[in-house]
Amino acid sequence: MMKMHGLGDGPYWMITYGYFLALSVIYMLCFVTFGSVLGLKFFTLNDYSIQFVFYFIYINLQITLAFLLASFFSSVKTATVTAYIGIFGTGLLSGFLFQFFIQDSSFPRGWIIFMELYPGFALYRGLYEFAQSATSGSNVGTDGMRWHDLSDSANGMKEVLIIMFAEWIVVLFVAYYIDQVFSTGSGKRPLFFLKGFQKKPLSSCKTLSIQRQGSKVLVQMEKPDVMQEREKVEQLLLEPTIDHAIVCDNLKKFYPGRDGNPGKFAVRELSLAVPRGECFGMLGPNGAGKTSFISMMIGLTKPTSGAAYVQGLDIKTHMDGIYTSMGV
Structure with missing residues (x-):
């Protein structure tokens, strides 16, 4: 919803993360x-700076891990x-x-490090080391863990600390990448980060107008006003202007059949x-395609075929730019 109102991914991530x-x-x-006020030796004997670094790195890893997993859940209850x-x-x-493996000196150290790649085990190992140092220091009358x-x-x-810090950085970038690719309605291509190295395509309207030159649309059994609107759109695609805020050309949305039920055209x-500055409304019975059309225009769902432009920007490839001038 925030993205539909023009909030970019950068500010959203910074605000949420912060x-x-x-x-x-x-x-x-x-x-x-x-814990310190209560006099728990777990806190008072161990160096506070080590505790701060450990907890700070872990909470950052925990946040980035939550960002990563959020991309795979669509229901709050399931998550x-x-x-x-x-x-x-x-x-x-x-x-x-895991504690049994740590205490077993014959267990390979490499396997313990491998298990600590799981953040939950890494947290437990850190707390275990704090507890052991505090217990040893209390028994002999010395301090706990020091640098x-x-x-x-x-x-x-x-x-x-090394494992959690490395995972924090890696998971942060992976979470951002997955969020960009699998984002509902506005997901980018898997290699979107190579966009700067690719040739810039022609403007959306111009590209479609070139493709449509020399071709004619067969219109059969259509009402005169529908034919007139279609011809108007074809003319705008051949000669783009800035007078129209929204231009839709042969836009379709088809939902495939499921469980033996036939497929259905939501928008045909x-x-x-729509001229700039015009207040445009849609009237129709249930199932006419009003909501499906709006969902495509705001980037919630992608059209099956056809094209639509808002302020000259294609809804298939430039949704981020469209969001900056849209209110939903």
Whole structure:
């Protein structure tokens, strides 16, 4: 909805990311503060700077991972249930399986690092190292984890920080890429980032007008006003002007049949030219194609065939530019 009102992907991602980051940082500060006030050695003995770096990197990884997974869910309930199952499952596996591997000195270190690629296990390993350092320091009357302890081969905090930081950066770019490609209604081509290296195509209206030169549209059994509108559109495509804000040429939307039901044309060969400044309305019974037409014009669904232009921009390839002058 924000994109339909002209908000670009950059500001949207920055605002959303900043909101969740601020929320997570506040939670982290409250978590450490209350733990320290209560005198929990887990917080008081370990270096606060290490704790801050660990929590800060993890909450950023958590946010980017949420952005990534959001592209694969269309229902909030499904995403919520899946997240709870993942959280409970990770906790159980970490406590009864992963911890056993960490404590087993004969278990290959490489496999532990491989398992830590899963963010849930990386979080558990970091908390485990904090707990072990705090317990050891409390027993001998010394401090817990300090920065120089990260060089100890038995301490897994260093590798955890490296893994989470690398995943944070990688997942952020992957999440943005998937969001751009699979975005509903306005998804880009998989190689959209190579757009700058490709030849710029001719303007949309001009390209279609060239293709239509020398060809005639057969119009049979159409009402005079429909024929007149179609001829007007053909003329505008041959001689583009800036006087018309919307031009639709032979626009179609076909939904294939499912479960043995036949396919259906929601919009059939619509040709329309709306002058700039005109207030245009559509009247018709249910199933006439009004909503389907609007959905195509705002980028929610893609047309099966035909072409439509808003301010001279093709709805198939320049939807981002159209959004800057559209209100839905």
